[in-house]
Amino acid sequence: MNTARISPTFTKEMEQIRSMKPQFFDRESLGYLPPLARLLFLGLYCRVDKEGRLQDKPRTIKKAILGYDDVTAGQVDGMLQELHNAGLIIRYQAKGSSFIQVVDFGAASNQFTD
Known part of the structure; x- marks a missing residue:
């Protein structure tokens, strides 16, 4: 039996596993974007932190x-x-680094299960 433990650092760096609900696609602003941009937006949900x-x-x-x-x-x-530009994310800089904030992530994340 393997008794190796996962280090806290490794666990912290792992992305959340999120299941998408159908309402995710109800955003009208998503419908105006090309399909690959929509896929990118969905992928961002899988890569962002809890905030x-x-x-x-x-x-x-x-x-x-x-x-x-x-x-x-x-x-x-x-x-x-x-x-x-569609208001789905905010691109900003802080302390010399660039970041992305998914708009309404807390409200929208109820469209997912963590």
Whole structure:
């Protein structure tokens, strides 16, 4: 029997497993976006912390969410800007780093089960 323990650091870094409810797609602002941008938005929900935030690093986000798609980090950056312009995320800087906040994550996260 393997008695190895998972370190607290590793556990802390693991993303939440979230199940999506059908109401997620009821947002009208999502309907105006291209399908790949919608997929990116859905993927952000799986990658953000419990406050709905993550670092704004398009290359890292591309690899984590759209790794198998034929898109560049620049295109991901453009889609993130589309999501920002649609009011679905906020891109901001703090302490010299760039971050993304999913708008209404607390309210919207009830569309998921953690």
